[in-house]
Amino acid sequence: MEETELRTRLESLASHAAPPPRTIDDPTATVVELHRAGRRRQMAFGAVVAAVVAVLVPIPVTRGLLSSEPDPASPATPSGAVYTTPTRGSLADEPDFLQAMLRRPRTTESSDVDVPVPPLDTRRVVFAGERGGATWVLVAGADPSALPLDERCGRHRSRRARLRGDRVVSPVRSTRCPRR
């Protein structure tokens, strides 16, 4: 088949594939409804995962509490996953927004609570997305008041080691932002 002939035939075929006449909002409403249905499915899946975790996590914890034999000494596994996994959530691909959230000062609604202020270079956005009609951002960072393990041993620690997470991570704090 000739190239020009194929171009003509493809144009003709595509022009005959006109959508059926509908009201102007109809396709948009369908798209919006599909988008919301997808969000609902994601939230339902998240709820199921949370329920499974809520059931499974207490089992080893309870076992540990009930056990009279102390475990042999073993180093605690550092929980540095927040530093190595990519940011999750629907806004994870908006670097400007994530940078702004990293620089956002940490505040608390109660003046009695002492909020640790992690150094900027240790902060990491774990989650940024829209849930329940609001924008939620979860930022984790190193607690400046906690001593790194290697400093206790008097050894030099590299930045890479810090980022691996063998420094105590501050309580993860979520921020509810004004709707964008």
Next chain:
Amino acid sequence: MRAEETRSVTDFVSAEQRPLLGLAVLLTGDRGLAEGLVQTALMKSYRHWTRITRSKTPSAYPRRVMVTTNNSGHRRLSSTEQVMETVPDRPDPTGPPDEHDEQLLQALRSLPPRMRTASVLRFYEDLSEQRTAEPMGCSASTVDAHTARGLARLPASLTDSEPRQPAREERW
């Protein structure tokens, strides 16, 4: 989403639905699959609407989504169904498909998906080999090979049925 954004989405969908469906029919070789592909592309566009409106060519995003989605093996292997409140099927106002169109659809369906995609993007969307290669995730030489083989495999017996339409505006 604010009312003005919803209006701009509505304008975008109204303007793009028809050309997107035309491209989707050529990419899939099937009207039903094409409508699902367009819905998926528009839904993903809606999800990233803020970013799309900032780009120079907003219409490129749903087209790119259609190419990548249609080429994904997962979508081809799975039959996805959407639960709808209203029945979306309506009588086709264009009537039964033209005999020439049906011939070409069959010929397109006989091509492997990536060969079909390369041929459609090169000869229908008028993209260069380099720009065709971007959404397909391959090299320009691969696109060249796909299109050459696609042309060779399409039956020579297909005859022209209508004069060519005017050149399309820049969409990619």
